[in-house]
Amino acid sequence: MSHIDDPIQQGLQRGWRVLGGPHGPTPTTLSCDVAIVGSGAGAGITAELLTKAGLQVVIVEEGPLKSSRDFRQRESEAYPSLYQESAARKTADKAINILQGRCVGGSTTVNWTSSFRTPVDTLAHWQSQFGLAEMTAAAMTPWFEQAERRLSIGPWLAAPNQNNELLRTGAAKLGIPAAAIQRNVKGCWNLGSCGMGCPTNAKQSMLVTTLPAALDGGATLLVQMRAERLESRDGVVRALHCVPVSDNSAATGAAGVRITAKHYVVAGGAINSPALLLRSGAPDPHGLVGKRTFLHPVVISAASFADPVNGWDGAPQTLYTDHFLQTQPLTGPIGYKLEAPPLHPVIFASTLAGYGRAQAEMLAEFPRTHSLLALMRDGFHPQSPGGAVALRGDGSPVLDYPLNDFVMDGARRAFLSMAEIQFAAGARSVVPVHERAGPTTSWAEARRQIEALAMKPLLTRVVSAHVMGGCPMAGSEAQGVVRPDGTHWQLANLSVHDGSLFPTSIGANPQLSVYGLATMLATRLAKRLTGAEVTLA
The missing domain is CATH 3.50.50.60 (FAD/NAD(P)-binding domain)
Incomplete structure (x- = not known):
């Protein structure tokens, strides 16, 4: 270019x-x-x-x-x-990337x-x-x-990519509203590589x-x-x-x-x-x-579809639902926003659980893989105090963020919500991104698996791209x-x-x-x- x-x-x-x-x-x-x-x-x-x-x-x-x-x-x-x-x-405990x-x-x-x-x-x-x-x-x-x-923040007028459209499809079948996300772009080429720097200066x-x-x-x-x-x-x-x-x-x-x-x-x-x-x-x-210090801890659900999803192709995030925030009291059990993240090979391979043959089989499904993420709203409940930034011996920072039972209860509910939406959208199989989870082929099977999972740090894959707090205004x-x-x-x-x-x-x-x-x-x-x-x- x-x-x-x-x-x-x-x-x-x-x-x-x-x-x-x-x-x-x-x-x-x-x-x-x-x-x-x-x-x-x-x-x-x-x-x-x-x-x-x-x-x-x-x-x-x-x-x-x-x-x-x-x-x-x-x-x-x-x-x-x-x-x-x-x-x-x-x-600090390596439990959140x-x-x-x-x-x-x-x-x-x-x-x-x-x-x-x-x-x-x-x-x-x-x-x-x-x-x-x-x-x-x-x-x-x-x-x-x-x-x-x-x-130049405004509505994204192009059609959502399939990764995002499946969120809307599944949510609609369950009576859950999904809305468009505004984007800060001008003359966007719809390449899908926003996370690697915009090669056309549209962002x-x-x-x-x-x-x-x-x-x-x-x-x-x-x-x-x-x-x-x-x-x-x-x-x-x-x-x-x-x-x-x-x-x-x-x-x-x-x-x-x-x-x-x-x-x-x-x-x-x-x-x-x-x-x-x-x-x-x-x-x-x-x-x-x-x-x-707050992270919006994120858990992910991966699904396989019969037809290609090509989650790397097109604007990365264009639809969302706040249904699981708006139906949850702000200061009650932790609520979560659902979005469809882009899929790229390195992030995909390093985030999903499994290794050896299991990972190889999952990577073979990469073009047909759909993903949802649940962005948990931390900081509003006494059991959600976030984390603390400290200094290592060399002065570099490290964030200690305990994944306690309160947060993990939200993670389990989020896994359930995402799996139900993905099956409603027509998924052949769904797997929560968790070290002890395997693919399930029905919503009933997925629900049984998720309800039985040990929701513990390092077993449950947690990521975040949103870091907030630590120097609060008041x-x-x-x-x-x-x-x-x-x-x-x-x-x-x-x-x-x-x-x-x-x-x-x-x-x-x-x-x-x-x-x-x-x-x-x-x-x-x-x-x-x-x-x-x-x-x-």
């Missing part, structure tokens, strides 16, 4: 100030108005708005700068270069484009339980609308929208540069210390950079943002940093790391602008929630710092 315009290469040729890695040496000191850690959803929105306000911005990204010419629809290239820990980041971006644009570069506003009941819970009185659905609507316009990620706008406005981008620690004194951050890293995030040993700024924005994503505050010894009088410092305006309760010139702000999970794919919240926080931060009124283009 060499004929596709590459806005990143064009920007570099125009003279963007990009340093680090292959882009040239970095100075040992830098000064600016605002230093931003990360380049994903919250960081990208913030960088564009603050640059538009006339502020000198430096963006620090641990991962590499890749562009459409590098996105060749190959898992073997994409996962090591674009994801945290080669798409194999795991919780976490997909999280590690590149310029962060997870927005590699996500599947699903765009949902923060659910109204989630916002209401935050208002009543965390003192976020201003976060009503009406108050947030203009911020979501601004982000949606900027990022309106931070990589091709807000970051180019910020760089055109004079921002500086440091790549392959890890924010190691914040230096603070007397309630103010004095400097950000960064170290250069190689392609696999190991420190190179080369001289680091000390960045001084008037204001600092941490937007490295949940897990990495709390880890930075922990490494920095930032004030944490109530022991909240890194606690209540109306009081006893409940939150940051204030409702995103500013750290104890450090006056430090803000957090990413998914780590969420006091609970949200019960939906989180990118638009981050976009809308960051638009609000960054617009107001720009006003405080400069007096300027700015909006997203």
Whole structure:
């Protein structure tokens, strides 16, 4: 696809100030108005708005700068270069695999484009339980609308691929509604490889929208540069210390950079943002940093059909059902959203259970395999406190996320719901992704198997691509790391602008929630710092 315009290469040729890695040496000191850690959803929105306000911005990204010419629809290239820990980041007990971006644009570069506003009941819970009185659905609507316009978020008008259509078919036969998912795309080619970076620049990620706008406005981008620690004194951050890293995030040993700024924005994503505050010894009088980190734990059901499904072909996620969220009290037993994830060989083979002949037989069925995932809404019940981010001996983060009986009860119910839908859609066989499960050929057989399964960590395959919390915002410092305006309760010139702000999970794919919240926080931060009124283009 060499004929596709590459806005990143064009920007570099125009003279963007990009340093680090292959882009040239970095100075040992830098000064600016605002230093931003990360380049994903919250960081990208913030960088564009603050640059538009006339502020000198430096963006620090641990991962590499890749562009459409590098996105060749190959898992073997994409996962090591674009994801945290080669798409194999795991919780402390290795029971949950976490997909999280590690590149310029962060997870927005590699996500599947699903765009949902923060659910109204989630916002209401935050208002009543965390003192976020201003976060009503009406108050947030203009911020979501601004982000949606900027990022071309709208309905997907093409027909769903077969993987998604089977979700609708099975759900409809059971009287369960399934609706369309909005996507942040423009001129999409319907290739299906969103998780490996968009080779046509159709996905309106931070990589091709807000970051180019910020760089055109004079921002500086440091790549392959890890924010190691914040230096603070007397309630103010004095400097950000960064170290250069190689392609696999190991420190190179080369001289680091000390960045001084008037204001600092941490937007490295949940897990990495709390880890930075922990490494920095930032004030944490109530022991909240890194606690209540949420994942939307996901379990998967695989089904085999007589006709090809070709789950890799076409837009990856275009239909969903919230039936099992809306029929469950928010603070009751854990509810779950159902979606149909894309299927690619490496992720398929490494996620499904089994080995040897059993795995070979399952791989032979790959073109006829359909999958559903259940995204569990954690954080609303006392038995769903999420996990905790801690530091390993080398300072790298690790998330401890206990899969307790409360969560596993939701996983069992989700397996049942997905199997019933798949059989209703005409599946020949269904298998929950669990080490001790085998294919079943009827709904009755599937139900008996699922009800008898031992729902334990490591036996039940659990994955997640949504990481939230760990630096929660709240109306009081006893409940939150940051204030409702995103500013750290104890450090006056430090803000957090990413998914780590969420006091609970949200019960939906989180990118638009981050976009809308960051638009609000960054617009107001720009006003405080400069007096300027700015909006997203």
